[in-house]
Amino acid sequence: MIRRRGRWWGAAAVLLVLAAAGCSNRVDIGAAGPAATPAAKTGGRLTVAVVTHGAAGDPFWSIVKNGAVQAGKDLKVRVTYQGSGVPQTQAQFIDAAVNQHVDGLVVSMANPDALKASVERAVHAGIPVITINSGGDKSVQFGAITHVGQDETIAGRAAGKRLADAGVKHAICVVHEAGNIGLTQRCQGAAQGLGGRLDTVQVNVNNLAQAQATLRAKLTADHSIGAVLTLNPAIATAAVAAESGSGSSAKIATFDLSGDVTTAIEQGRIQFAVDQQPYLQGYLPVQMLRLYHDNDNTVGGGQPVLTGPGFVTKANAAKVAELAKRGTR
Amino acid sequence: MSAPAVPDERVAAVSPVRRLLVRPELGALIGAVVVFVFFALLSSTFRSADGVANWLDPASTLGIMAVAVALLMIGGEFDLSAGVLTGTTGLAVTILATRFGLNVWLAVLLSLVLALAVGLANGYVVTRTKLPSFIVTLGMFLVLQGLNLGVTKLLTGNVLVGGLVGRSGFDSAHLVFASSVVLGGTYFKVSIVWWLVLTVLATLVLLRTRFGNWVFAVGGDANAARKVGVPATRTSMALFATTATAAWLVGTITALRNTSAQADAGVGDELTFIVAAVIGGCLLTGGFGSAVGASLGALIFGMTSVGIVYAGWDADWYKLFLGAMLLLAVFANQFVRRYAERRRRS
DSSP states (O other), X not given: OHHHHHHHHHHHHHHHHHHHHHHTXXXXXXXXXXXXXXXXXXXXXXXXXXXXXXXXXXXXXXXXXXXXXXXXXXXXXXXXXXXXXXXXXXXXXXXXXHHTTOSEEEEEOSSHHHHHHHHHHHHHTTOOEEEESSOHHHHHHHTOSEEEEOOHHHHHHHHHHHHHHTTOOEEEEEEOSTTOHHHHHHHHHHHHHHOSEEEEEEOOTTOHHHHHHHHHHHHHHOTTOOEEEESSHHHHHHHHHHHTTTTOOOEEEEESOOHHHHHHHHTTSSOEEEEOOHHHHHHHHHHHHHHHHHXXXXXXXXXXXXXXXXXXXXXXXXXXXXXXXXXXX | OOOOSSOOGGGSOOOHXXXXXXXXXXXXXXXXXXXXXXXXXXXXXXXXXXXXXXXXXXXXXXXXXXXXXXXXXXXXOOOTTHHHHHHHHHXXXXXXXXTSOOOHHHHHHHHXXXXXXXXXXXXXXXXXXXXXXXXXXXXXXXXXXXXXXXXXXXXXXXXXXXXXXXXXXXXXXXXXXXXXXXXXXXXXXXXXXXXXXXXXXXXXXXXXXHHHHHHHHHHHOHHHHHHTTOOHHHHHHHHHHHHHHHHHHHHHHHHHHHTEEETTTTTTHHHHHHHHHHHXXXXXXXXXXXXXXXXXXXXXXXXXHHXXXXXXXXXXXXXXXXXXXXXXXXXXXXXXXXXXXXXXXX
16 A cells, blocks of 8 residues: 555656656746747747637638748747637736737638727737737728738629629529628628629528528529529538539539638539638738847738638639648648 | 534545645646746746736636536536526626616626526426436426527527616626736736635635535535435525526636627536536535536646637637546546545554
């Protein structure tokens, strides 16, 4: 019994020693942070914290992260990445970055109200902040240098224009989340770009079978529909399935990418995908913070910097599929 | 209980060392110290005042829940609806104040009524049907999750309800539930105060009151407890109501702090509460555990979630670390308990 207890305490002691040894020569970045910032204006190692609302394992956000990490390697920036879909946890991550006196902060603001205090605290502490992906309309108000993301109305307009160029007069826009303002903006933009008739169809992204049935009913009933614009890759795949056998020859286009969508584009079953290029939403802000630090540059002139709409068509689908394997598209 | 005329082994003198070892919170205490030392060595920010305030914050909201859930678990029940109920109450406060124009305090009060109704419903169904609380509250979990999304979208057409700032009563409610206390130039969230007060309160109730004895008795053996006159049904109902009240407090704190509420808030947190309580020495079978232990479990969570950021590790590993902590904690608890029991018999 004594021996057993000895083993436990021994293990604890080893753990402690390991912990101490592993970090004894490690210097906390925060210790030298504020003093170093004004003096070292060019070159040198920077620390940038990226805090997003993406949950760990989300395919979209893992591409954003890869972009930020690659920029860090290219530009001698130490990039840390944290993500949480829980707004108060995201605020705590921002607070942690501020306490560490990072040289720059990149934040996605899905719920700007919840992050207001923490972002403003960072700005107040003299940390340059760049917002990405969401919350662009609050970016300047909170004191961020700029916003990097996609303007949904502009992206919708470009998609509508592309469909109009393909000869489409009548299209449907498939909304998969009620009340998501970004989706409404995409459809409104698409209507402007198309110039013809655009109906909105409501489906539920959590019930793909039913979404497929709804779309099939719509396509079977109305052969004048020349195009289906979906706003989510899973719904796009459902639309492809709905079309086969419905007698309709509507063109299908979608927002955002997935492996299935890229394959369908290669096969010509989907015309194109509007890509907001998440890699850029990770890479560019790190680069901008480097330039801001070294050369006092700001990008965008108070306007958001757009990472989209980029387009994936039959022409580049094979290449994009190849790049997707590297985790950059 | 009357003092026995002949001294028996139940009241025999116990050595202080063993009395310490059989404390349910010992494992969590050791764990908390190890985690603190570990991250404090890795990062000077972690041990700075700002750093401490930073990691006490997630520990506080989790701790409030963990303490209540620990009481319930000692009483022999689970509440899987506790996590999503924090979302329900937060949404209720936000929607009532912004869409129905109620004073924020009134909205907070109505939200409490709603929480108590949910808690008592859980308690009523569990005690009445004798079904496992695991299943009953799992049903409630799904019901609330659906209601949160459905009602929120129905009333607001959105999944994010904002706009609490500037509503009547917001400032004073914010002060009570979501402000910060300045201590030596460092901002500590007021939720930390709530957490500490509730931990002390729960400990006193558990160890110094008749109700506390009832909780241990009901959790240990409900039938035996009933036979010696413990009102088991009432005790269980009170415990479910306590968990619901804690969920209301956390939901209110979160809503006022975020000045908004999300329809998916709190989903998945219920297991975290249970994990914190178990790290703190609660048995899944009931009848054993402590409020202080649950708070220490929450502290381990808080230190880890923020400590990983300070250490500059990839957050992808956070869950792995927590899982290892949980297993270590239950191993330690198991070992300590076996050791103590063997000593008693010899």
